[in-house]
Amino acid sequence: MGGKKFAVLLCAEDTEFVKKTYGGYFGVYLTMLAEEGEAWDLYRVVCGEFPEDDEIESYDGFVISGSSRDAHGTDAWICRLLSLLQKLDSIKKKVLGICFGHQILSRALGGKTGRAITGWDIGIRTVHLSSSSKALSTLKIPALLSIYEIHRDEVWELPPKAELIAWSDKTGVEMFKYGDHMMGIQGHPEYTKDILLNLIDHLAKLEYILDSETEELKAKVEACEPDREAWKRVCRSFLKGEL
Secondary structure (H helix, E strand, O other): OOOOEEEEEOOOOOOHHHHHHHOOHHHHHHHHHOOOOOEEEEEOHHHOOOOOHHHHOOOOEEEEOOOOOOOOOOOHHHHHHHHHHHHHHHOOOEEEEEOHHHHHHHHHOOOEEEEOOOOOEEEEEEEEEOOOOHHHHOOOOOOEEEEEEEEOEEEEEOOOOOEEEEEOOOOOOOEEEEOOOEEEEOOOOOOOHHHHHHHHHHHHHOOOOOHHHHHHHHHHHHHOOOOHHHHHHHHHHHHOOOO
16 A cells, blocks of 8 residues: 655745745745645646646645746636646545645635735744634634734635634634645645745835835744644644545
8 A cells, every 4th residue: 555645836936035935935845834744746736737637636735836827817717727637626625725836726616806905915923723623622722823924915815615714803704714635724734944034035025015024024034933733733723634
C-alpha cells in the first residue's frame, strides 16, 4: 500500500525571494502540510498546467494557493479552475483553499466574491472560531487564533449549504466548510514572517500601499507571531480526513 497523494494547484507566480529562500511556494506548502510517506505534485494552474481528468481520481486531496489575481476574474485559467473545482466537488475530493483559493472555491460552489468593502487587510488578524463547529471541536482548538493576512478581496456571500466556521472584525467569512470535503481559509497559515514582510515591500513598490503605511505594517508584523502550529493542525487534519 502506498502513502497518500496530494497536489498543490498553484495560482501565483513565485517571487524571486520565495524561490531563493523556499524553492518556491510549493516548498512553503510542503513545509506546512507534507508528512513522511506522502506524494505531492505541483500544477501551476496560473500558467495553464492542470491535472488530466484521468489523473484526478488518483489524488486524496488538493490545495488551492493564494494569488495576486482576482477570484472574481474571467481569465481563461480561472474559468478552467472553476470547472475543475466543480468536478472535484461532484466526486467529493478533499479540497483546501487558501486566500485566493478560499475565494475561488466559494465562487465555484455558488458563493459570491469581490473587493472587500473595508479595503486591504495586511498583517496579523485575530480570527473567531465557531463554537458550534463539530469539525473544530474535535481538535480542541482555541476560540481565538491569529493568522497572517494579505488580501483586498473577500467572500461576500457563502455558497448554499456552506458552514461559516470563522470570522473576524475585518472580514465576515474567514473560514468556511462545505460538506466534509471542502474548506476555505482567508488568511495564510502557510506564510512565514519573512514572506509577509517581503510582500509588504512588494505592494509598496507597486504603490498599492503608501510608504508611511508600509513601515507601520511591518512594525506590527515584527511585534507578534501568528498561531502557526494550530493552523497547521487544522489544515493537516482536514486534508487528511481527520476533521
